[in-house]
Amino acid sequence: MKQGVIYIILIVFILGLAIGSFLNVCIYRIPRGESISYPPSHCTNCKNRIKPYDLIPLISYVVLKGKCRYCGEKISIRYPLTELFTGIIFVCLYFKYGLTIEFIKFALLSSTLVVIGFIDHDTTDIYDSTIISGLVFGIIFLGINLYFGLPIKTYLLGALVGGGFISIIILLVGGMGWGDAELLALCGLFVGAKLMTLILLLSVIVGGITGGGLILLKKKNRKDYIPFGPSIVIAAILTVLLGEKILDWYFTSLIF
Ligand SMILES: [Zn+2]
Known part of the structure; x- marks a missing residue:
């Protein structure tokens, strides 16, 4: 080097x-x-x-x-x-x-996510001020894309898919908070629709593993509320860093 x-x-x-x-x-x-x-x-x-x-x-x-x-x-x-x-x-x-600008964009997203993840872990709450700052950053980068004639549709769709999916779960089965829907919409605004689906999948896996682990270790019991925000944050950071690699690996192993 x-x-x-x-x-x-x-x-x-x-x-x-x-x-x-x-x-x-x-x-x-x-x-x-x-x-x-x-x-x-x-x-x-x-x-x-x-x-x-x-x-x-x-x-x-x-x-x-x-x-x-x-x-x-x-x-x-x-x-x-x-x-x-x-x-x-x-x-x-x-x-x-x-x-690059992408570096700044994802550094801002990761920083916001670290704050949201820890606060949700500590308080089981996702604060509006943290979501709003994230959204402001996201909208600024949409503006930059517009300025350079780059696509923005996928990011809007990503926000819609992330927020919409969890909203449907909340309305049908509950168990998650509106903060989780906002958090996923925020992630979608940064990563776009394709990687959003990976965040959804990974957050369910991470949530299942940590929830199961906490119950097995008797740190929580089945009736305890376990915040989902930290799992979304871990899934989103993994996706930002390795998303394309994970998708490549997934589709190649699916074919062979
Ligand atoms: Zn002191």
Whole structure:
């Protein structure tokens, strides 16, 4: 690999870590109704403001050994993992799309999805503000496509298929929330109709595996509500990164 490329990968990874750090703030504050920009980062236990040198993604967690510098309160391992996860997604997106508009588009979608997935996991709620920001990003990219004379029909259809499918399930059998329908419509707006069908299929598989696993491990019982949002998010991120490969593999193994 050329040295220049290695630098770019490193920069993309660091950008992902920094965005991941911001996503942690969103995941914590949005359900609490707090502003995501003010006040600056502080310990949730002792309220001490966190110094910039303690806000370096991944590294600060290791240096502080996962504890607040002032009160020693444990910092959840989820914070550095979210940063790492976002960094890895960004690098994978770079490998797939290079430094293109597609990269920005799917980096924005993935970031929005990480926030929605974690908040739904924590609160079993999908917040309107997160869906609306995602939709705004999606509409901007539709505008860009229109400007360059690129197709937009498939994206509108993708949103309709995703949102419509879950709406029908909700009306007929229930068990899912309108937030799930909105989330799938949002994904469809970014990936288009063809990959939307894959997201639907994968989210049912991921949901089945995680739901079954949680019941087997006795973390949940059959009557518990298990949020479906995280499964949709995992399915959508897998589809964004590997969708065409999965479809190719599926259709070749179907023929032979
Ligand atoms: Zn503290």
